[in-house]
Amino acid sequence: MKLDAKIPEGPIQDKWANHKMAMKLVNPANKRKYKVIIIGSGLAGASAAATMGELGYNVDCFCFQDSPRRAHSIAAQGGINAAKNYPGDGDSIYRLFYDTVKGGDFRSREANVYRLAEISNQIIDHCVAQGVPFAREYGGLLANRSFGGAQVSRTFYARGQTGQQLLIGAYQALSRQIAAGTVQMHTRSEMLDVVVDDNTAKGVIVRNLVTGQIESHAADAVVLATGGYGNVFYLSTNAMGCNVTAAYRAYKKGAGFANPCYTQIHPTCIPVSGEHQSKLTLMSESLRNDGRVWVPKELGDKRKPDEIPENERDYYLERKYPSFGNLAPRDIASRSAKEVCDEGRGVGNTGLGVYLDFRDAISRLGEDTISARYGNLFDMYERITAENPYQNPMRIYPAVHYTMGGLWVDYNLMSTIQGLYVIGEANFSDHGANRLGASALMQGLADGYFVLPQTIADYLASLGSDHQRTPIEDQAFVDAEEAVKSQVNTLLNINGRRTVDSFHKELGRIMWENCGMSRTKSGLETAIEEIPRLRQEFWNDVKVNGTADNLNMSLEKAGRVADFLEFGELMCRDALAREESAGGHFRAEHQTSEGEALRNDDDFCHAAVWEYTADDEAPVRHREELDFENIKLATRSYK
Amino acid sequence: MATYKVKIWRQSGPNANGHMERHIVKGIDGDMSFLEMLDHLNEDLEEQGKEPVAFDHDCREGICGACSLVINGQAHGPETTTTCQLHMRSFEEHNVSEIDIEPFRATAFPIIKDCVVDRSGFDRVIQSGGFVSVNTGNAPDANANAIPKPEADTAFDAAACIGCGACVAACKNASAMLFVSAKVSHLAHLPQGDAERRERVHSMVNTMDKEGFGSCTNYGECEAACPKSISTDNIATLNREFIRSKVGPTT
Ligand SMILES: Cc1cc2nc3c(=O)[nH]c(=O)nc-3n(C[C@H](O)[C@H](O)[C@H](O)COP(=O)(O)OP(=O)(O)OC[C@H]3O[C@@H](n4cnc5c(N)ncnc54)[C@H](O)[C@@H]3O)c2cc1C
Ligand code: SF4
Ligand code: FES
Numbered sequence A: 001m002k003l004d005a006k007i008p009e010g011p012i013q014d015k016w017a018n019h020k021m022a023m024k025l026v027n028p029a030n031k032r033k034y035k036v037i038i039i040g041s042g043l044a045g046a047s048a049a050a051t052m053g054e055l056g057y058n059v060d061c062f063c064f065q066d067s068p069r070r071a072h073s074i075a076a077q078g079g080i081n082a083a084k085n086y087p088g089d090g091d092s093i094y095r096l097f098y099d100t101v102k103g104g105d106f107r108s109r110e111a112n113v114y115r116l117a118e119i120s121n122q123i124i125d126h127c128v129a130q131g132v133p134f135a136r137e138y139g140g141l142l143a144n145r146s147f148g149g150a151q152v153s154r155t156f157y158a159r160g161q162t163g164q165q166l167l168i169g170a171y172q173a174l175s176r177q178i179a180a181g182t183v184q185m186h187t188r189s190e191m192l193d194v195v196v197d198d199n200t201a202k203g204v205i206v207r208n209l210v211t212g213q214i215e216s217h218a219a220d221a222v223v224l225a226t227g228g229y230g231n232v233f234y235l236s237t238n239a240m241g242c243n244v245t246a247a248y249r250a251y252k253k254g255a256g257f258a259n260p261c262y263t264q265i266h267p268t269c270i271p272v273s274g275e276h277q278s279k280l281t282l283m284s285e286s287l288r289n290d291g292r293v294w295v296p297k298e299l300g301d302k303r304k305p306d307e308i309p310e311n312e313r314d315y316y317l318e319r320k321y322p323s324f325g326n327l328a329p330r331d332i333a334s335r336s337a338k339e340v341c342d343e344g345r346g347v348g349n350t351g352l353g354v355y356l357d358f359r360d361a362i363s364r365l366g367e368d369t370i371s372a373r374y375g376n377l378f379d380m381y382e383r384i385t386a387e388n389p390y391q392n393p394m395r396i397y398p399a400v401h402y403t404m405g406g407l408w409v410d411y412n413l414m415s416t417i418q419g420l421y422v423i424g425e426a427n428f429s430d431h432g433a434n435r436l437g438a439s440a441l442m443q444g445l446a447d448g449y450f451v452l453p454q455t456i457a458d459y460l461a462s463l464g465s466d467h468q469r470t471p472i473e474d475q476a477f478v479d480a481e482e483a484v485k486s487q488v489n490t491l492l493n494i495n496g497r498r499t500v501d502s503f504h505k506e507l508g509r510i511m512w513e514n515c516g517m518s519r520t521k522s523g524l525e526t527a528i529e530e531i532p533r534l535r536q537e538f539w540n541d542v543k544v545n546g547t548a549d550n551l552n553m554s555l556e557k558a559g560r561v562a563d564f565l566e567f568g569e570l571m572c573r574d575a576l577a578r579e580e581s582a583g584g585h586f587r588a589e590h591q592t593s594e595g596e597a598l599r600n601d602d603d604f605c606h607a608a609v610w611e612y613t614a615d616d617e618a619p620v621r622h623r624e625e626l627d628f629e630n631i632k633l634a635t636r637s638y639k
Numbered sequence B: 001m002a003t004y005k006v007k008i009w010r011q012s013g014p015n016a017n018g019h020m021e022r023h024i025v026k027g028i029d030g031d032m033s034f035l036e037m038l039d040h041l042n043e044d045l046e047e048q049g050k051e052p053v054a055f056d057h058d059c060r061e062g063i064c065g066a067c068s069l070v071i072n073g074q075a076h077g078p079e080t081t082t083t084c085q086l087h088m089r090s091f092e093e094h095n096v097s098e099i100d101i102e103p104f105r106a107t108a109f110p111i112i113k114d115c116v117v118d119r120s121g122f123d124r125v126i127q128s129g130g131f132v133s134v135n136t137g138n139a140p141d142a143n144a145n146a147i148p149k150p151e152a153d154t155a156f157d158a159a160a161c162i163g164c165g166a167c168v169a170a171c172k173n174a175s176a177m178l179f180v181s182a183k184v185s186h187l188a189h190l191p192q193g194d195a196e197r198r199e200r201v202h203s204m205v206n207t208m209d210k211e212g213f214g215s216c217t218n219y220g221e222c223e224a225a226c227p228k229s230i231s232t233d234n235i236a237t238l239n240r241e242f243i244r245s246k247v248g249p250t251t
Helices: A015-022 A043-055 A093-103 A110-130 A162-180 A245-252 A285-289 A316-320 A330-342 A359-365 A367-385 A440-462 A475-493 A500-515 A521-541 A553-577 B034-047 B089-093 B120-127 B149-159 B166-170 B177-188 B191-210 B221-225 B233-247
Strands: A035-039 A058-062 A183-186 A189-197 A200-208 A214-218 A221-224 A263-269 A292-296 A354-357 A394-403 A420-422 A606-611 A620-625 B002-010 B019-028 B069-071 B098-103 B111-113
Touching (some): A015 A110, A035 A043, A035 A200, A043 A058, A043 A162, A043 A183, A043 A440, A058 A189, A093 A110, A110 A162, A110 A440, A110 B191, A162 B120, A189 A214, A189 A245, A189 A475, A189 A553, A200 A221, A214 A475, A221 A245, A221 A440, A245 A553, A263 A330, A285 A367, A292 A316, A292 A330, A316 A330, A330 A354, A330 A394, A359 A367, A420 A440, A475 A553, A500 A521, A500 A553, A500 B034, A521 A553, A553 A606, B002 B089, B019 B034, B120 B177, B120 B191, B149 B177, B166 B177, B166 B221, B177 B191, B177 B233, B191 B233
Parallel strands (some): A035 A058, A035 A221, A058 A183, A221 A420, B002 B098
Antiparallel strands (some): A189 A200, A200 A214, A292 A354, A354 A394, A606 A620, B002 B019, B069 B098
């Protein structure tokens, strides 16, 4: 596997501009002739499909929900970053770049991050032009807030519904192209394989989820915008349908998978309430701007929070990280919560919780101000827990939230398969080992609106004037379709005793215990033994009811869990091989005497890229070395 | 732990006859969400080798608009929220132990299977004009236009619609007026939406009619069922936009 990141020459601030000039263009009259398939209609997919349609390409877009508007991006709450510096607090493209590289614990590619920061401002301009109703000040100008470990206010937001408003903006742009006939939208359709011939993407195999029909679709380029894989843990803040299938099947067809072990555990989620739990709910990190995190100083203190006097409370983030305090980055805040709970100082029935307390903010600013800032979040909390957070502190606990790992892409966002592009959370590109708050929306939209439509043109133009699309009658399509059909039939015919969900839960438990917030060599080795066993049991004993020829949600889930059962092992292998702690990847063997993450820049200043070999054979680990030419490698400190 | 007598709609396909199927669901904790109660029922069915009940859901956070059940006669059930944000304590507290569950019913929302319906009519309404025609490119600086906060807030209130369709399911006429008016109103309150306001309202209303949604006769059931509290004031805005687009200047 050859990894050429194709980073353009020149000073960092000129790379993207130079590259845009150097890339080939597709003649406007020819754009219509190129068919591009985009899998996914979240922020990344919808923005890409809309823009490609506007440019005149012939686009087919797919999603598994009943409408593109329901992609998981809709759930993002807190905001989107941009280097506008409207508040005049010293922000700049360079500072956003710097913060993102540092926040990612020096495990991302400088050139990509710089481009992201550079594009961030255009995103806001475009979204406002679409009618996205960002929060405004009384003077009518846009409002900003500080968010997730940033010391400047660079986050644009739309109440607690930023993802919804941005996605609806992209969905409306997409709808306009659907009406114009440039984009054909296929809803309730699940991609089950990419068709690859001669290491080049030729199209996809899709199952129509309503009729059960397995269909082949040919294209000149394929784009995966299929989101993250946090649901490998069963419980996460992701929507129920989020999965790794598209990315994983591309991996099995030859796309390198980068840094699968980099997972973000978000510090502020509502704790698990019982066995029945089907998903976890995020409480936006913006709450940490006004809420103070604490636990009792005493082990096993069972008093009610308001009975615990001030001097018996441990505001541990403020104590440990005086300059960032409650705003310490996610990985650090999560690990600190786990630490105090492991010590036995956790709160709530399960002991797996810490307080997020608004008492001081309410007495300083008044309940009205707090309600204006966070009212919908407080309501949501009360609805789920039946507790009033104006009167009692919230209880929160970390939960799986985001996956920084993903398919490896070069600077053009192309994977190791020619003509297969990967955008949004599905790729690995910009966040290194830890993503900063409000940066995923920025990245999804940067990729979809501004990067991919430019870089893909260079590829399409390079195909040459005599290029012919591979027809779906080609053997490569026939074989791929056969394989997909055969897997569907196998799943329906095992007729075992255990439900799909029971396997998913068990996998989730193995992953959370061994590949969660803190990882050890022995834990990972155990998981690498347990997962194949569970996988074998799945293929012998799973029970999938119903038939293949209509809407069958158990069958859909079974396919996704089957892929998670392979992918989970890959994550553990990656975590085991990375003998250091970096960002969201914390190896207990590698920490400072104060319990902070200890990187190993000599041996691990690279992205690990996994190449599939064969089922039940160990994959091969490749590396892309990361050079830090602009920002000096330093120990991340938030003290 | 409570036990519920559940009657739920089963229909094997779009053209099949449907019926209510009875189940006893045991071991339900008040902290469980309504959909977790259904997961529990489905797990039981699967273990017995039966097909689970199909229903739409995804985010389970009240924002994607996928979940869509009529519960004891009310779209999204007894509270002002989505089906997925309803918790079993709401039944426990009111000593309700019998629960009837049906899909969102409307001519324009044909049933696909069990409680899953086809709401793509909503997408086609948006495709007919629910957008601002701006290509990705060089938009002016985001702060070039100040928008008075009250206007921005009104636009936001309308933009909060999640496209779930409860308004249609609750309306005797199966009208989509609340949904359509929310989009018209969101864009009518912003300068960006100004240039196309005339055509927008026309083509969205036309498409709504073509899709088979009923007409609005001001019952107001839509607002009561809406999980995002979208106000019927938006319908007044839509009507005003509609009249204005026929007779007068657009501003
Ligand atoms: C609760 C929550 C809050 C968040 N808040 C913030 C925030 O405030 N700020 C921020 O920057 N980020 C936030 N994030 C992260 C951010 O929302 C996501 O990373 C981002 O939206 C992902 O966008 P995407 O377009 O890559 O993927 P998604 O939005 O997940 O879209 C994936 C698309 O792919 C489709 N798809 C997937 N697999 C297939 C398949 N096999 N076949 C066909 N279609 C398929 C789906 O149908 C969907 O359309 C949050 C995340 C969560 C979970
Ligand atoms: S107006 Fe309310 S009920 Fe109707 S689709 Fe929108 S959110 Fe749902
Ligand atoms: S499942 Fe998303 S709103 Fe209910």
